[in-house]
Amino acid sequence: MAEYKALSATEMDTVDAVRTFFILATCTTLSVSAIPSFRSRFVNYGARATKAAGSKEPSSGAPASSGVSRLLDSLASWTVPHGFFTHFYIASVLSSAFWATQLPLRGPAFWAVAARVSDEHLQNSMSLNQIIWCWVLMTIQGSRRLYECVALSKPSSSRMWFVHWLLGIGFYVVTNMAIWIEGTGTLLSKDLTLDDVRITRVPSPRTLLCVPLFLLASGFQHDCHHHLASLKKYTLPSHPLFSRVVCPHYAAECVIYLSLALLAAPQGEIVNKTLLSCLLFVVMNLGITAGSTEQWYIQKFGEASVRDRWKMIPWVY
Template structure:
């Protein structure tokens, strides 16, 4: 089959199986983002976006200036969550019927990575949570969006799409052994048994973090203009909604831990990318607040999570 050949060629080129390729994508993306953030000449052109961005020179003076003009509207952030939602629906259908796309990837997981596997119930729970996250964020983007002339670098948009499409696979890839060997039944969707202690603790954490992020987005969208946030969640924290998103992905990595493991390493790599990307953006936001409202206004504020970062 053509799809299987494409997957084989891609993995053969990287000398990795599907699990290692996903982990490498997340980690290399995080490393690349950090690398770009270090030189001021790259950071100011490619990482800063939205209201924090400085205007691009009208006449490009060099290659970096030219590349910086490859921009898309900031409203394209909505595409990330459309991709996330469609990815969740697509892979749910593929997994349920053991479709060609699912088999093309699941059969390319090495024996080493199949020794410990997520259970079918874990796959159902984690895929449902990721679907919930994508649905909520898409609804927020549509409901809370305001007309804006802000723009972002084209590569940032493309990397974001790649991340959400990869996350749609990462959420179930470490359960590929159980998915290949077993068929779904209604029992896997009936939560009649008492949940494990891990699920009992972490699913509520995911939901609480989701609620806090939603409240933060709702508050920010209610501001008539860019002002220093005064909501209790922003008291001493520049971007609590970023911290909430990190907690969301960390809880997914813990809920999705295969049997015998304390964490799902593929989703952990996904979390690392989220933490790095949002952590750098939170730093940019704090610098912007300091320039706009005075350094003393945010001097002792945490970036995302109080007493952590």
């Protein structure tokens, strides 16, 4: 343990590093989306992307592009197929499997993380029961989304900026660490046994609230994705969940991560701050995409198509 304590004194606290990743990702994405020339090139993708994004063709009658514009166009042309979304969930499932071996056995990757967790974050720790539940639910989320990408996705020529792809993979890798990292103190002090995973244990009130909330949101999101996959290309959704919300599947995603943040709250805390920073990124990122989706619906089907509909979260946005 001495060598790990020595390392922790010279490295950034791992919990703070994970939170910083989510906060920086949130701020960077928000900043890029706030600049029109960046948003059109780097934020929108798929059907929402403009022709200018990644295109070097000047519009008719437009003056020659400036050097900065040509540079931005060149960067925007670095794209990957939209189908690479599947890689996000492959990364998530593999990460879940990886930590399922590292945590119980206290493998080298676990020690590399635990060695850099400060005493402050070790003191108020998640319980083993919370860690197990969060791992199970995150595994369900990654596996379901992987299944949907494989079974429901249609062939598409759409592309996305390569940074979206890298950020998405990074998000799921880091999130699979975030779901247990505030339980490091417990993992260091107590061995995981079969007794800890008995289904006969009486669930806590927090578990009784958060697990059904997660499963309900997951079911809603699956229904939305199944309906969207059944539509003909570029047609309006008709599922009841879309009647008052443009992107109800995004709202469901936010509820999924909210339930995890509440479920993983360490002793004496209302919410898990690491997963709260993760939720912040999810809300901001999907909120931007929901706004773009609303604008695309207006351009494609008219303002009446989204009239009296919230973009993502009813009564909020």
